[in-house]
Structures are given as structure tokens and as C-alpha cells.
Amino acid sequence: MENLEMQFQMGNTTVHALQGVSLDVEEGEFVSIVGTSGCGKSTLLNLVGGLMKPTEGKVYVKGEDLTEMNENGNQFFVRNLQCLLHTTRTLL
Numbered sequence: 614m615e616n617l618e619m620q621f622q623m624g625n626t627t628v629h630a631l632q633g634v635s636l637d638v639e640e641g642e643f644v645s646i647v648g649t650s651g652c653g654k655s656t657l658l659n660l661v662g663g664l665m666k667p668t669e670g671k672v673y674v675k676g677e678d679l680t681e682m683n684e685n686g687n688q689f690f691v692r693n694l695q696c697l698l699h700t701t702r703t704l705l
Contacts, residue, residue: 617670619656630656634670 617634620627630653638644646654659665660672663679672679 614661614673615671617657617660617672618668619653619660619665620668631660631667640675 614634614636617631618629619631620629622628634653634657636644646657648654656665660667660679661674663672663674663682666680670680
């Protein structure tokens, strides 16, 4: 990922969930995303999983830019990605 920014509009307020996030993860590497509540962990993983598009920046998976994929390409990627959501109800 490269220079990711994600903003949400809440009424007249712009919330900057992510600002200038860049990260390279090589195939086979294991990465943990940790931080305090509200710091953008879920937003980051939603972007990496192709579930959201960033306000700015690029997300690459195996050289493919998820932010530029059309809906067919994105659906193919999402079908081949596994996510474990942290919502406790989904774990039961």
C-alpha cells in the first residue's frame, strides 16, 4: 500500500481515519496490525481486503492495483481472499 488516506464525512466534520500510510508486505510474511481503539486498524484492513476504496493512495496485491480494478476484477480478488472479522457475534 502506498500513501493511503481515508476520510469519512460526519455532518460538517471530516474524520481522517488514515493519513499517509505506506506498507510493503512480501509473500509469506506475517504482519499484525495493532493499536488503540479508533486508530484505523479496521479501516486499513477493509482497504487491503478490497471492501473499501481509499480517498487517496494505492493498494497493491500481487502487483495488482485494487483501487483501479473494475467490479469484475475486484469480485475475483474478494472471492479469493479470506477475512476474519473481529465482531464478536461473527465468532460464535
